[in-house]
Amino acid sequence: MRKKYDEEEEELKQFYRSTEQREGRGQGGGSHRYIIASFLLVFFGLISLPLGRDCSAMTGIYFGREEIAWKGYKEGLAQAKREGKPALVIFYSETCSACKRYKGVLQDKDVVEASAPFVMIRVNTRQQPKLSAQYQFDGRYVPRTFAVFPDGRIMHHLYPAKRYKYFIGLEPEHLLSLMEKAQAEMEH
Template sequence: MTKDQGKRGERGRKKGKEAPAKGSWGSLAAAIGAVAMLGALLYGSFKAEDSTASVSPEPVPAATTAPPAVTTAPAPRPPPPPGKSANGENWNDAQIAWQSYEAGMARAKAENKPVCLVFYTAWCPHCRNYANVFQDPRIVTRAKDFVMIRVNPDDESAIGDRYAPDGSYVPRTFFLAPDGALMADVHAPRPKFQHFYDENDPGSLLGGMDAALRKLARPM
């Protein structure tokens, strides 16, 4: 073996010994890099948690339910004006002494006065109009010669059925003798609904009142 061949062999053995050393350093560097990367990931994770924890949470919206209903008693209804009923009729109670049927019949007999008996209902528009007739001063004056009785047949059907010679329409008005006898021939001048006096003309009822008084004045 020559001298050059011996040197090349020796260099080869040295290279072989150095190779493992270089490989170990590479592995160590890779491990260090992996640890550093893991550390960076962990640090970033902690930072993310810290930043999330520092943000105030949003409030949960309240349930959109209606407020509880407030139950208050209705305001008391003001009383109707003098002579005016709650449904708007004005029968002039302030100037005409209206009676119930029982009280009025007893009074007519005791005072020997004729009766003007009016049937009406709360739902009847003609009754509301007819009520205004009793505002007329002539009717107010003539009413003093009678016992004035007003009956709602919806409330007292038996009385309404007793006075219905030509039907149970409303309003209808009858004149009775002091003893309660019906003056059948005293009525409005009409072929039908003879006890329906003109709801707009007080003169119509005034004529019936005068006829009833004349009938009583004649000898029986």
């Protein structure tokens, strides 16, 4: 998104440079127009950010490809219960650099395929702090990924005993391993 704004800003600069040259003003005469136009571009661009396609469940970070049918928390848990499917609940923050890297894991072809038997749920910790607090068993870090039974119980025993237990790593094989364990747990 930043690239788009940089390109638009460069187009504005070129436009005002050509306008100043045509009007014979040189370098400084029309700079106030450039400043006002840049301000409006940034201001209205920032206002429109939350209006994008991900505003309902994942504002700020687009997690995964279109193939993953992301759900909000309540909707996702209701679907898991109704369909008897396990769910993966991912807590994230749009300001978290690890979360931004984790989206690469969720775009991996094997992860997308492995997500089919799950209800995939994402929760923005800033938008839902009370819900996030309910899942802070070992800290407030993000991303946190929970495999849950269809009734909403967390499969705590699938995670290794470590300090940040629900941080599963930023490689596809870590998430794939968790998904495989959760599927095996459902078969028992």
